[in-house]
Amino acid sequence: MVDSKKKEIYSYKANWLIYGMNWSIKPDQPFRLAIGSFLEEHTNEVQIIQLNEETGEFVVRGNFDHPYPTTKIAWIPDKLNKLPDLLATTSDYLRLWEVTDSGIKSKCVLNNQRNSEYCSPLTSFDWNETDPAIIGTSSIDTTCTIWNIEKQQAITQLIAHDKEVFDIAFARGTDVFATVGADGSLRMFDLRSLEHSTIIYESADSPELNPLLRLCWNKQDDFYLATLSMDSPKAIILDIRMPSVPAAELFGHNASLNAIAWAPHSSCHICTAGDDKQALIWDLSGLPKPIEEPILAYNAEGEINQLQWSSTQVDWIAIAFDSKLEILRV
Numbered sequence: 001m002v003d004s005k006k007k008e009i010y011s012y013k014a015n016w017l018i019y020g021m022n023w024s025i026k027p028d029q030p031f032r033l034a035i036g037s038f039l040e041e042h043t044n045e046v047q048i049i050q051l052n053e054e055t056g057e058f059v060v061r062g063n064f065d066h067p068y069p070t071t072k073i074a075w076i077p078d079k080l081n082k083l084p085d086l087l088a089t090t091s092d093y094l095r096l097w098e099v100t101d102s103g104i105k106s107k108c109v110l111n112n113q114r115n116s117e118y119c120s121p122l123t124s125f126d127w128n129e130t131d132p133a134i135i136g137t138s139s140i141d142t143t144c145t146i147w148n149i150e151k152q153q154a155i156t157q158l159i160a161h162d163k164e165v166f167d168i169a170f171a172r173g174t175d176v177f178a179t180v181g182a183d184g185s186l187r188m189f190d191l192r193s194l195e196h197s198t199i200i201y202e203s204a205d206s207p208e209l210n211p212l213l214r215l216c217w218n219k220q221d222d223f224y225l226a227t228l229s230m231d232s233p234k235a236i237i238l239d240i241r242m243p244s245v246p247a248a249e250l251f252g253h254n255a256s257l258n259a260i261a262w263a264p265h266s267s268c269h270i271c272t273a274g275d276d277k278q279a280l281i282w283d284l285s286g287l288p289k290p291i292e293e294p295i296l297a298y299n300a301e302g303e304i305n306q307l308q309w310s311s312t313q314v315d316w317i318a319i320a321f322d323s324k325l326e327i328l329r330v
Contacts, residue, residue, distance in 0.1 A: 008329040010051055012058035018320040020046070020070035020089065023310040026081050032061070033308075033318060034087055035325060036070035044069045046089065048099065051327070058325075062104045068092055071122060077129040079312065088149075090122035094137050096149060112145050112154045124167045129219070131174045138165035144179055146191065158194055160187060167215040171222040178217065178225060184209025186227055188240065200243045201236065203229045216260045220267035228257045228272075235260055235272045237284065248287055252280045252294050259307035265314040273304035279319050281330060298328055 020036030031051035068091035120141035128134035161181035218224040255275035263269035280294035302321035
């Protein structure tokens, strides 16, 4: 007798440590992800993999060489399936790739430092969901650049932090975005008035401000942001209406946190993952009461580097550890 219950976990093993990872958003491409290698050499690789739902195995749909490891990979936020099938990556520059039936081709390389023979590596980027022509990148040179990828031009470049900028994320709409960096601050910007920014939070775990590494905006309730700091096991939940004081601190991990992801379909659920090999899902509906413990926990075989919650298949979360990717039904 065949068990009709579908599996809760599917896995894929690459030939290298997985770092970059992202779910495809197009509705006609279910269970498709892009993953990037982390190799300490110039030539790295990006693979596009897709679950064959009949066999339960992941199939490689395409791959391409990539200069340096990808610091981030993202598919175009195209839920209506009307736009070209684009993939963006960052490392030394912002690159766009087009996926077609005949293969994957480089569409453009965007560089805002044409006057210099050196480039400042890009740490991350975010693709605007409201207007997919807009991508914002963050760099170790303290700047962020907002790009119009259709015109292949920079809309604006601004000095965002006193030190390296490690992550950038848009709120809903096209104007507001936030950044985190090595100066330990989370700052909010508005493209309509870039003369000033708002410091939403500064980490004060020690006499020195601890760098903030990652940032994630709640897409269902954009008063809320989540961030994590370097070598810290806690996730910090912030309410922009009450800057500087965390709305909650999540203390479920016992080693450094590496990744955070809000549920795309729920304003009060968030997933965290880290070096303790755990992925934890939290229910924040009890705020402002303290959130004591997660509602779900998954133990992986290795330290989790990366975590992504699928925005089109909201029952699925992807994690990456070592050379393995797992997708988990939640």
